Amino acid sequence: MEEEINAICSNGSIIRFHEVTKVYPLPGEDVVALDKVTLDLSPGDFVAIMGPSGSGKSTLLNLMGCLDTPTSGDLCIKGRNIRGMSDEELTVLRRDHIGFIFQQFNLLPLLTALENVQYPLILKTGSRECQDRCLAVLAAMDLDASLHSHKPSELSGGQQQRVAIARALVNDPEILLADEPTGNLDSKTGTAIMALLDDLNRNQGKTIIMVTHDPAIAKYARRIIRIVDGKITGTEG
């Protein structure tokens, strides 16, 4: 059985859904958020997930981010089946291989921009000798050095999202999960952020999975997956 599971995960996909179902038990009736979804994402993919509200986009993203586990089916992240993993194992997998970018940036309000970027690196390495790495990542995000000591509340939306992307990148993850990354930004800033993500995908080979409602943003992706009622209804690109 274990060999079978491993065989499922060893097809070279960086993320693999194999007949994954996710059911949320509710008092009245269970809600099927994902219904036997099978999906393969290769290293270096840039995928946009689109669909109406409640279609299962976020559930798909949460499962990819190891924030949740499937009710049934197999989900492989970097060749490892997450079925049966403990909470701690899932957290370590997330910390070391997956970066999150949120619509609302979700920076830690008590920390400065630089500290926000340092945080995941310290979690991983246990060392504060990471100034260079953090500064380099922030520089790559075109964030002015004078803003490094600013708290999130002192930064604009675009600046906050740049810090958030730097935080997502600091542990050099292979996978970036972005949930409406430009949803809270004006179109000009949104375009700049998308250019950054595009660059990360093209030049650093990051696998990016992005949930969006906006077709203009989805165009940056090389593949668009459409999902309705927990089922993948089409793939473009």
Add this chain to the structure above:
Amino acid sequence: MQSRMFFDFARRNVRLHWLRSMLAVLGIIIGVVTIVSIGILGNSLVLAISDSLSTVGDSIIVSPHVGGMGFGGGGSAPELISDRDVEQIRRAVAPLITIPVYSGSSRMKIGTEDTVGVVYGLKSDDIPILLELAEGTYLRGSSSAMAGARFAEQNDIKVGSRITVGDKGSLRVVGILEERGMGFDINPDYGIVVESRWFEDAYGPNGYNLVIVKVKDLTEIDEVKEEIERQLNRRETVVDVIDTRAILDTILTAFGQISTFVTAIGGISLIVAGVSILNIMLMSVTERIKEIGVLRSIGTKRQEIRRMFLYEALILGLIGSGIGGVLSILGGYAVSLVMLQTTEYLFVPSSLIYIVYGIAFGIGISLLSGLYPAWKASNLNPIEALRHE
């Protein structure tokens, strides 16, 4: 390094909500000051009592055996201690000092006033060993007497006054005794002390009511007690042998227990402070649900979230207990001064240790109060936490 980061994180959060944090800290300060002050007061009380009673802690008291009395049995008065018994005791405990004591109560006439008092009969040589003189001299001749301090005060007895003891004859007061306070052997404050020969002439040589053995080395008390018992109670129990140290221990233990009980009541205030920490920590968790979701999503383990919140409780406990510890020295000083009129027992290790206990208890309660909020925070579902607005 991670611990430092989590600690720093907790410190900033405490500072962010400084007002409510300080209110919780105030609770801990009050709790620590209360238990430490009460603890110090109780300990000072025990030490003060111990000091005032320890002067009689070096005696063994031999008294006639009092047999058990059944229902309606009544029982007869115990036989007194004979000269032979006293000699046996003297031999058993040699070279320690043995002081046989006659005692009885009698009507007395002082001037024109009638009163009742205790009469102790002691050998002249033994009196300075047991009693201190306030004025006048020790006994001179068999028809002299010394009056206890309270007895003299109440009956206006001075050196030179005459006391008529029942129909036994008249005595001249040659000395007034220093007040002795409560004793386990004799209590001459409310009576008079006469020469034992006068007592024998007046009441007949019936036997002694008490024999006091003065022990030089307190460690030999048990041995001396056993020796007396072996000599006198060989065939039947003739005498009861008690040592004042044991009585002292019983009293001190009782006071110690009372002190512990009162300190425990003071501890309730610290528990209340703990509840307030629990309350603000739960508020903190509720306010930071989204933040906890973010922390989890970027790779913070459950145990690390737990640690972060426990550090917050620890910081509150450390600040509160630290300030409380310092202030409790003042508190201890104040209550000692007000209740005991002395602070000499404040800076002794057995009192100061209460500061350590108070601080430890304060920190312990704070950590305990932080356990549930920390557990709650670490067990939040990261997806639901991220969705929280």
